[in-house]
Amino acid sequence: MIELRLKTALAVAATFAASAAFAQMTPAPQTSPQTTGTVQAAPQGAPSTSSSDPLVQKRIDDKAASDEYKARKSDAKAAYKDETKAAKANRKAEKKEARAKRKEAMSEQGGPAQTPSSEGK
Numbered sequence: 001m002i003e004l005r006l007k008t009a010l011a012v013a014a015t016f017a018a019s020a021a022f023a024q025m026t027p028a029p030q031t032s033p034q035t036t037g038t039v040q041a042a043p044q045g046a047p048s049t050s051s052s053d054p055l056v057q058k059r060i061d062d063k064a065a066s067d068e069y070k071a072r073k074s075d076a077k078a079a080y081k082d083e084t085k086a087a088k089a090n091r092k093a094e095k096k097e098a099r100a101k102r103k104e105a106m107s108e109q110g111g112p113a114q115t116p117s118s119e120g121k
Contacts, residue, residue, distance in 0.1 A: 008076045012069060019065060 051057050 005076070005080070008072070012072055015068075 051060070
């Protein structure tokens with residue numbers, strides 16, 4: 001369980017490092033002529049995906065990275081919950097089997113079997 005979390009964290013960190021290195025090496029796309037001091041309006045309130053301003057581009061890239069991280073985090077959390085649920089179900093089944101075996105052993109002996117909690121009393 002901890003190993004799964006560690007692997008997931010390392011994979012996310014490696015992905016972010018690779019995307020950061022790629023983002024630094026790749027120049028911003030130039031889709032419109034350079035304008036200074038003007039703001040481009042995005043259609044329907046969506047953020048502009050291309051900008052000549054490096055700070056705006058960084059903000060857009062950071063938002064995309066944040067969204068990707070949140071998606072991976074929610075997937076990892078869902079997988080962890082599923083794994084925990086399965087482990088609880090297995091433990092419950094094992095306890096039920098052990099209880100049935102103890103009960104059967106007690107009925108064969110004709111009396112209550114000694115349990116670790118009642119031995120010292």
